[in-house]
Amino acid sequence: xxxxxxxxxxxxxxxxxxxxxxxxxxxxxxxxxxxxxxxxxxxxxxxxxxxxxxxxxxxxxxxxxxxxxxxxxxxxxxxxxxxxxxxxxxxxxxxxxxxxxxxxxxxxxxxxxxxxxxxxxxxxxxxxxxxxxx
Amino acid sequence: xxxxxxxxxxxxxxxxxxxxxxxxxxxxxxxxxxxxxxxxxxxxxxxxxxxxxxxxxxxxxxxxxxxxxxxxxxxxxxxxxxxxxxxxxxxxxxxxxxxxxxxxxxxxxxxxxxxxxxxxxxxxxxxxxxxxxxxxxxxxxxxxxxxxxxxxxxxxxxxxxxxxxxxxxxxxxxxxxxxxxxxxxxxxxxxxxxxxxxxxxxxxxxxxxxxxxxxxxxxxxxxxxxxxxxxxxxxxxxxxxxxxxxxxxxxxxxxxxxxxxxxxxxxxxxxxxxxxxxxxxxxxxxxxxxxxxxxxxxxxxxxxxxxxxxxxxxxxxxxxxxxxxxxxxxxxxxxxxxxxxxxxxxxxxxxxxxxxxxxxxxxxxxxxxxxxxxxxxxxxxxxxxxxxx
Ligand SMILES: [Zn+2]
Numbered sequence: 446x447x448x449x450x451x452x453x454x455x456x457x458x459x460x461x462x463x464x465x466x467x468x469x470x471x472x473x474x475x476x477x478x479x480x481x482x483x484x485x486x487x488x489x490x491x492x493x494x495x496x497x498x499x500x501x502x503x504x505x506x507x508x509x510x511x512x513x514x515x516x517x518x519x520x521x522x523x524x525x526x527x528x529x530x531x532x533x534x535x536x537x538x539x540x541x542x543x544x545x546x547x548x549x550x551x552x553x554x555x556x557x558x559x560x561x562x563x564x565x566x567x568x569x570x571x572x573x574x575x576x577x578x579x
Numbered sequence: 580x581x582x583x584x585x586x587x588x589x590x591x592x593x594x595x596x597x598x599x600x601x602x603x604x605x606x607x608x609x610x611x612x613x614x615x616x617x618x619x620x621x622x623x624x625x626x627x628x629x630x631x632x633x634x635x636x637x638x639x640x641x642x643x644x645x646x647x648x649x650x651x652x653x654x655x656x657x658x659x660x661x662x663x664x665x666x667x668x669x670x671x672x673x674x675x676x677x678x679x680x681x682x683x684x685x686x687x688x689x690x691x692x693x694x695x696x697x698x699x700x701x702x703x704x705x706x707x708x709x710x711x712x713x714x715x716x717x718x719x720x721x722x723x724x725x726x727x728x729x730x731x732x733x734x735x736x737x738x739x740x741x742x743x744x745x746x747x748x749x750x751x752x753x754x755x756x757x758x759x760x761x762x763x764x765x766x767x768x769x770x771x772x773x774x775x776x777x778x779x780x781x782x783x784x785x786x787x788x789x790x791x792x793x794x795x796x797x798x799x800x801x802x803x804x805x806x807x808x809x810x811x812x813x814x815x816x817x818x819x820x821x822x823x824x825x826x827x828x829x830x831x832x833x834x835x836x837x838x839x840x841x842x843x844x845x846x847x848x849x850x851x852x853x854x855x856x857x858x859x860x861x862x863x864x865x866x867x868x869x870x871x872x873x874x875x876x877x878x879x880x881x882x883x884x885x886x887x888x889x890x891x892x893x894x895x896x897x898x899x900x901x902x903x904x905x906x907x908x909x910x911x912x913x914x915x916x917x918x919x920x921x922x923x924x925x926x927x928x929x930x931x932x933x934x935x936x937x938x939x940x941x942x943x944x945x946x947x948x949x950x951x952x953x954x955x956x957x958x959x960x961x962x963x964x965x966x967x968x
Contacts, residue, residue, distance in 0.1 A: 455715055474831075476716050505737070505835070507729035508782040509721070513706040516721045524726045524781075526830055536830040538721045549737050560720065572720060 459572035462555055464533070466495035473497065473531050499555040500578055501529035508544045515561045525575055527553055541576040552578040580681040582804035583817040585965065587616025588927040593795035593915025594764040601637050601695040602649045608796035608920075609650050609691055616800040617810050618687070623800075625685040626652055626659040629672030629692035630919035635707045637695050646691060665711035666867055668692065669922025670952025670961030673799070674820040677963075680801045692923030693796035704792055708918075711955040713828035725789060727829045727956045728868035729781035735836050736783070741873045743783055745888025747774040749872030750787050750913075752896045753906045757913025759898075759940040764793055764915030771892075774869070788869040793915035797924035807968075813934040818852035818947070819964040821845070829956040838957030841878035848949070848962040849880075856880035859903050859964075860945040861932045863925035865953035866910045875951050876905065879962070904942045907932060922952035926963065933967040 457463035457477070464475035468491030469484040475497055481488035504526040512520040523539040525547065539547060540558060553575040560570040589611025591604050599607075605628075613620050626647055634640040646652075647659035662672040669692035676690035696704055705725075709718040712727060735741045751771050757763040769787065777785035807814040823843035826832055832839070849855055856879060864875040876887035876896075881903050890896055896905035908914045908928035911921055929948035931937040948965045 455719075458716070459720075505730035505734045507726040507733060507784075508779070509723060509726050510779040510781065511705065511723075511725065512702065512721075513709050513718070513723060514702045515706065517702055519721070521779075522721060524720075524722050524730070526730050526835070534830045534832075536717055536720065536722045536727075536828070549733070570719075574720075 460557055462497040462499060462573060464495050464497050465492050467491065468493055473533050475533050475535060497533060498530040501527040501535070501553060503547060503549055503551040503553055504528045504534060505549060506539065506547045523547055525553065527575055537574055539575045554578040581683060583677050583680045583801055584804040584807035584814045585799050585817060585926065585930050586802055586807050586811045586814045587612045587614070587618065587800035588798070588930045589615055590762055590797035590924050590927045591795050592762050593793045593917055593920070593924070595697045596794040597697065599794060601633060601639065601642070601693060602645060604695060604794060604796040605646050605691055605693040606649055608693065608798040609689060612689065612798035612800050618800065620651060621655065622687045623652060623689050624657060625676070625679055625688045626650070626657055627672045627676040627679070627688065627690045628659065628661045629669035629690070629923055630661055631663055631665060631668045631694060632707050632918070633695065637698055664959045665954030666865065666918055667922060667952045667954035667959040667961055668919040669797070669924070670950065670963065671822060671922070671959065673923055673926055673963060674822055674961050676801050677817050677820045680803060686802060686806070688801045689798060690801065690923060691796060691798040692920035694917035694919040695794050696792050696917060697794050701792070717828050723781060724956065725784060725868065726781040728870050729784045731835050731874070732783055732870040735870065735873065738836060740836055740885050741888035744771060744775070745892045746870045746873055747771055747788065748888070748891040749866055749869040750774045752891050753866055753910035753912035755897060756907045756940055757909030760909045760914060763909040763913050764791055765909070765913045784868060784870070790867045790911035790916035793917040795915055795917035795920045795924070797920045797927050799923060799926050799930065814968060815930050815933045816966040816968055817963065818854070818966040819848040820961065821847035821851060821963070822959070822961045823847070825958050827955065827958050836874070837884070838874055838878050838953070838960060840957050840960035841875060841951060841953070841962070844960045844962035845879045848964050852964040852966070854947055854964065858947050859949045860947055861904045861907055861929060861942045862949045862951070863906060863908060863928050864910065864951045865921070866906060866912050867916060867953070869912070871953065872905070872910070879949065879951060898940045898942050907937065907940045907942060922950070922961065925950035925952065926965070929965045933965055
């Protein structure tokens with residue numbers, strides 16, 4: 446059972462694809478990091494918020510048939526790794542698509558969707574999923 | 580630092596052991612190792628326990644205290660430490676035990692690994708396994724440990740690094756050896772077709788690409804190398820225990836077709852042991868998913884990238900093929916995968932091979948053995964090298 450606070454903390458990343466950019470080397474990170482793991486101390490005070498581009502291409506994918514508890518209602522469902530236009534790799538589910546039609550290189554974009562709910566009266570989790578970018 | 584020897588090993592059978600509890604499994608493995616080392620148990624001055632998630636599997640935290648108590652070690656107030664590093668829990672526990680002896684801090688250490696998984700149903704177990712990935716940005720979004728390995732496999736096939744058949748043959752190799760190991764969960768060979776046609780888990784990987792859910796425990800006894808012959812005639816030397824880390828989430832890496840943590844740990848281990856990949860006669864690798872086996876042989880430097888799959892497919896990995904024998908125990912796939920026990924069970928198998936007591940699956944004149952234990956999708960890796968004396 447996830448708490449409301451836990452859900453709220455992740456809103457910038459999960460809802461808006463907010464990451465960070467290192468002002469020292471220019472590398473973009475998602476989810477956000479308080480300092481750059483490459484530049485370390487050099488990057489302190491130079492890390493900026495960065496809104497990631499929602500568009501990208503499928504880098505790899507899988508159709509999940511054996512799902513964990515939280516996703517058992519969805520199965521089978523597709524997960525993808527996406528290389529976005531910032532060059533950043535992202536992972537998430539892919540929806541609004543015939544799972545047999547997914548292929549590497551397919552153009553996709555991130556949209557906000559319901560992820561799952563903590564029972565009937567629980568917190569509903571929202572976050573990004575990918576759809577075909579037609 | 581002192582040289583360290585393994586003077587005793589023991590393991591329970593692995594499998595769905597409904598009649599056995601966590602504590603009974605741990606004690607069984609520990610007592611076998613103590614007996615194998617010709618000890619009374621009183622000599623042991625520290626315990627290290629690899630365990631991934633007893634807190635969630637059996638609702639028991641603090642298994643270090645539980646094991647110390649039920650093994651009788653608490654009578655002497657012996658320090659006990661539980662180690663968790665996802666799937667690498669056993670490998671990291673072994674390294675901690677070796678370091679404790681090498682440093683001179685302890686003179687007789689028992690390293691155990693145990694997991695009791697089958698009390699829960701499959702989706703619940705899956706959720707626990709997936710929590711070794713990034714809980715917020717992988718598992719929380721529906722990405723499973725299996726689907727990450729599946730996406731690695733898809734990418735390897737796409738880039739021409741391995742074919743689907745080569746990836747599947749990692750499981751065939753493990754089952755080939757599992758048939759020869761009386762302690763294995765699955766003691767039967769399976770043909771390639773069976774793996775390829777097994778029901779999908781996360782495409783392109785199917786049921787037979789995935790290690791099973793298992794209960795089990797394993798244990799080894801460590802002491803300074805110079806003291807080993809006071810206790811036993813046959814023992815093996817720990818030539819290296821290396822460990823490396825990488826990002827928690829798979830998608831944060833520059834490449835998903837190799838594990839840099841395996842490469843780094845291997846490099847450190849070979850250097851410490853003064854050997855190269857070509858010197859390894861027998862290797863136990865972390866094949867929780869078939870594709871991980873292909874990656875392992877490449878990242879360990881035993882085969883060039885793009886060549887390991889064919890080695891599995893052609894049977895070059897068999898115990899009697901004259902090359903590096905791989906997963907003679909049956910690996911995680913056929914021997915079974917009680918998570919915290921796996922990394923310690925690998926050491927048990929290597930010790931059997933290097934002592935010449937591996938019976939029907941004995942690798943001829945095995946001199947050097949290597950074990951690779953992996954947490955999550957390559958976020959933590961240990962590489963240990965053992966040497967016959
Ligand atoms: Zn930087």
